[in-house]
Amino acid sequence: MSAATLPNLVDELRGVVGFDGVLAAHADLVVYECDGFVIEKNCPDVVVFPRTSQQVADIVRLANKHGVPFVPRGAGTSLAGGCLPVGGGVMIVLTRMKAIEEINLRDRYAIVQPGVVNAWLNQALKGTGYHYAPDPSSQGACTIGGNVATNSGGPHTLKYGVTVNHVLGVEAVLPDGRIVQVGGPTEDSAGLDLVGAIVGSEGTLAIVTKAWVRLTRDPEGCRTMLGVYDSVDDASNTISEIIGAGIIPAALEMMDQGILVAVEQAFNFGFPLDAQAILLIEVDGVEAGLDAQRDRIIELCKKCGAREVRQAKDAAERLLLWKCRKQAFGAVGRLSPSYCTQDGVVPRTKLPHISRRIREIGEKYSVRIVNVFHAGDGNIHPILLFDERDPEQIMRVLAASTEILDECINCGGSVTGEHGIGVEKIGFMHKMFTIEDIDAMERLRMAFNPDGRLSPCKMLPTAGACGMEQNGKPHEKAIVQIRPGRRAAL
């Protein structure tokens, strides 16, 4: 953005949201230079905090008027650079839109603003017999607007599905500043399923300003088990056996020894530190069927070589077990100064294969890799440990990550199960999709976002960034930031 434009824009934005709703000093902007993907960074030119949908629309109109890019952001917990402000411009932070507008149990929905933290909704629902099912591991911090943008999953995806399965409708600001509602409190949209298109579009089609989300009846009970294994293969085979037996657990999570040690140091759960892998298995539903399912699962674990199968003895132990799992990434801080979490997906039956390949790739690049998987749905999260102060290490981590994700594609899988393409994985899109597929995606994007000013240079390798052109030439900042090879790494 030109030095002449910025002061005018900042003044006009203050006119929309008030003086305290705009940040423009460099020291303030640095906080917003990246999300959980820390390898590429870029400061927005201005950060603005709207409180209403109309304010979001007004901000978008101002950004268009000045010809600058704009990007929405929730809590910034995403891991693929989805809210990196490529090309600078206006960052629209939605965390002040945090009202739960309605909870309707009879009709099984809630209306939430985008800045509502995922866990807040379930706190509000406590005691009603209902919950909001999508539960990303970052649910204590991430916002529902961000979940909608990335179509987040979580440990309970296996049985309950990802965010899109729980979104009935959205109100959104289009890139031209119009406010539209698609879907709503009833279950079928009129015409095309634009809710399905917008959810998971990583903020490239529209800015979600309100969501109607489905509420799910609490299960009457659950059984939570912990299978302890001397080999990752045995744990992986157990997953296939359980699913093959026709049991769909509510969650089926795997941690390997590397991460187990970190988690144990952090939480003192009592995990056996010599185990090569543990499986966290939970079944839920009506009480009447649960003991039988639990017994069958224990039998299958043992058949596949589990050396022991523990059960959470009470609600407190179950909660601690889940805390260990959900905060596993945080515990990794004990292992190295920096880490890079990958988000590949393979068909469940390929888990033993991909586990072996991850080990081999780690050895090949001399990178220590620990693993925590949403194993039930084949979503792997190898965590590559490194020190970001050492550029050489970073290059090895990037090379190892690429090889792991390539292997996921070779297995018939995907390079992202829940964190999105963002800027991080644009280079993989041509490996997963044909030119025609990407062209079709580009056409969908252009139908919503023809000028390319909303979230430019995200998700699609060809993603037009018209809003970032200056005198017909691409904006210099955009090109520097998006170049494969990572500025921080070099």
Added chain:
Amino acid sequence: MIALTELLPLSDTLTPADQAELTQIVREAYVDATPIYPIGGGTSLDFGLAPRDAGLGLAMRGLKRVIDYPARDMTITVEAGITIDALAASLAKERQWLPIDLPNAHQATLGGVIATNTYGARRYGNGTMRDYVIGIAAVDGRGSMFHGGGRVVKNVAGYDFCKLLTGSLGTLGVITQVTLKVKPRPECSRFVACRVRNLQAADRLLESMVTTRTMPAAVELLIGPAWQNDAALGQLPAGEIGVVVVGFEGTEPEVAWMVSTLFNQWHRLGGNPVAVPDDQTEGLWTRLAQFPVEGSAALVIKASLRPSRTQNFIAGILQIDPSCDIQSHAGNGNVIARLSQFGSGGISNLLVGALQPAAVEHDGKVIVLSYNQPSELTRQAVWGSTGDAGSIMEEIKRRFDPKNLLNRGRFAYAG
């Protein structure tokens, strides 16, 4: 079902043997600007507006192969022309299924049910096609094949064409290949039914489902002559308006517990529930799935409302046609009604002037599933309003089908 020739103005019908041949046909049609009407099993050709321009029928029955079925991954990749029965037969070998009720399963194709977003009673427990399509391939209006999703159950790479194409009536692309996630077949299935004297009584039972500890697969309200002497539900005596039916599926102990729990719950509310005999269970599921297409009603509509408002809407329909047949997926707020009387003023007038405003009052909408005089219907009557997002839908259509060849004029787009 109305004959094909009465529904589509076809100059010719081609039956491609594979995706490559299909793509070539669409490319040639694009050059010649020939409208294309994809035909699956031909079971839903009366859904949507009647086309007015002559065009090419594209019969999908040649594309019916199972491409890959890794049963342990609980996914299956098939061509879109496979019939629902053939798909079910493949899955049954591994004790798996696609848990969505679909009418005319022996004839309806997978591509067709995705394009029309057809679903049935099990929606309450299992969702719709939207929740099961994880990968899709289609040929757009220019003859370009594109894919979305993939073969893994969790995948957020790229835009979700699976969702966008589901319910698009083939207007953005001819669906050629699909990957589904599937589920294990439940061990056991049972129904609890309770007759009700009026809609208020039905509402009391349905409202109690909000707090039930059971996990139903289906929550239905059935009204009208079609249900008055059902083999599973028995004779409905005069003075009773209909029957609330709840279906359970799962393991034997789960289902037994849920049946007895709901039984007691409804007894406490003053109802007189009955368990449907086991030997009648499968037949009732089939009749629930077949309902919208059975018989010869003049008009079949589907409303989507807030569940708490379904009874008000049904009361309005019964005033228009007291002898209509109704199946309400009441737990989801859907009402399917088969009407034969609709007063004077024309059918479009009834829909636009009465039923659609009534649905809007309950935050919902009404669409027409079929009408025996399709040429009389307007776009507004069949699809209602697409709201303030209509212009985006039209822009997407233009970018996927620039010459407006795919099912021209049949869907919800204006113009």
